[in-house]
Amino acid sequence: MSAVKICGLTRPQDVASALVAGARFVGFVFFPKSPRNVSAEQAAALARDVPPGIMRVGLFVDPTDAALTEVLAKVPLDMIQLHGAETPARVTEVKALTGLPVMKAVGIATAEDAEALWDYGLVADMLLVDAKAPKDAVLPGGNGVAFDWRLLVGRRFLKPWMLAGGLDPANVAQAIKLTGASAVDVSTGVESAPGLKDAALIADFIKAASDA
Numbered sequence: 001m002s003a004v005k006i007c008g009l010t011r012p013q014d015v016a017s018a019l020v021a022g023a024r025f026v027g028f029v030f031f032p033k034s035p036r037n038v039s040a041e042q043a044a045a046l047a048r049d050v051p052p053g054i055m056r057v058g059l060f061v062d063p064t065d066a067a068l069t070e071v072l073a074k075v076p077l078d079m080i081q082l083h084g085a086e087t088p089a090r091v092t093e094v095k096a097l098t099g100l101p102v103m104k105a106v107g108i109a110t111a112e113d114a115e116a117l118w119d120y121g122l123v124a125d126m127l128l129v130d131a132k133a134p135k136d137a138v139l140p141g142g143n144g145v146a147f148d149w150r151l152l153v154g155r156r157f158l159k160p161w162m163l164a165g166g167l168d169p170a171n172v173a174q175a176i177k178l179t180g181a182s183a184v185d186v187s188t189g190v191e192s193a194p195g196l197k198d199a200a201l202i203a204d205f206i207k208a209a210s211d212a
Contacts, residue, residue: 001209001210002176002181002182002183002184002209002210002212003024003025003162003182003183003184004022004023004024004025004183004184004185004186004205004206004209005023005024005025005026005027005055005057005162005183005184005185005186006018006023006025006026006027006186006187006190006197006202007025007026007027007029007036007057007059007164007185007186007187008027008028008029008034008036008059008187008188008191008195008197009026009027009028009036009038009046009197010036010038010042010046010195010196010197011046011196011197012045012046012049013199014196014197014199014202015046015049015050016049017197017199017202017203018197018202019050019051019054020203021199021202021203021205021206021207022206022210023054023202023206024054024055024183025054025055025057025079025183025185026046026047026050026054026055026056026057027057027058027059027081027185027187028043028046028047028056028057028058028059028075028077029059030043030058030059030060030063030067030071031059031060031061031083034195035194035195036187036194036195040070040071040073040074040075041074043058043071043074043075044074044075044076047075047076047077048076055078055079056075056076056077056078056079057077057078057079057080057081057103058071058072058075058077058079058080058081059081059083060080060081060082060083060084061082061083061084062082062084062085062086063082063084063094065097068080068094068097068098069097072098072100077100078100078101079100079101079102079103079125079126080094080095080098080100080101080102080103081102081103081104081105081128082094082102082103082104082105083105083128083130086104088119088120088122088123088124089123091104091120091123091124092123095123095125101125101126102124102125102126103124103125103126103127103128103162104120104123104124104126104127104128105127105128105130105164106120106127106128106129106130107130107131107132107133108129108130108131108132108147108151108152108165109131109132109147110151111151113132114151114152114155117129117155117157117161118158121157121158121159122158124159125159125160126159126160126161126162127157127159127160127161127162128161128162128164128185129152129161129162129163129164129165129181130147130164130165130185131145131146131147131164131165131166132147133145145165145166146165146166146167146171146175147165147166149163149175149178149179150178152178152179152181153178153179160182160183161181161182161183162181162183162184162185163175163176163179163181163183163184163185164184164185164186166188166189167184167185167186167189167205168186168189168190168201168205169189169190169201169204169205169207169208170208172184172186172189172205172208172209172212173208173209173211173212176209176212177212184209186205189201189205190202190205
């Protein structure tokens with residue numbers, strides 16, 4: 001059974017829907033340009049009722065040390081997700097600064113892009129294999145775009161990894177069967193509008209992932 005991360009949660013009812021459906025990870029976005037952005041105060045309230053054993057993940061894009069420290073002073077996160085152009089060296093710095101495990105997102109469009117998974121696997125605690133953002137995209141992720149999953153077939157990973165990028169209730173089972181992903185991440189694929197999750201879509205997505 002593949003573990004599921006519901007990312008970009010902004011409302012208490014969406015967090016509740018993710019937990020009831022069986023999500024193992026819940027994600028909060030700290031990136032002002034995103035329609036899923038939440039303040040530290042909002043995230044603290046959302047994270048408060050998440051039970052032990054469910055990973056509370058904070059998504060950051062090229063954060064400064066000050067930004068990380070400010071959020072962590074208020075929000076009880078269990079993992080940091082770096083979704084920008086952070087180098088392997090920066091991943092190591094963030095781990096040391098926060099004392100938390102770090103998941104590094106790597107955008108994939110070509111076989112050459114996939115080679116970066118090895119370098120980040122040397123330093124990150126987990127990898128998020130996502131579709132590479134289109135050139136004109138404002139957001140580094142959460143664009144609802146998929147990549148050619150065949151690029152991952154037979155690939156060796158140094159660390160646990162999670163599949164993302166354009167997943168939805170209709171295609172997640174196929175993606176899992178093709179790539180062998182033991183964890184999947186979804187945001188736009190379970191939304192009724194940007195930043196607003198749909199309880200039925202969340203339930204359908206997690207059921208499809210579990211059945212796969």
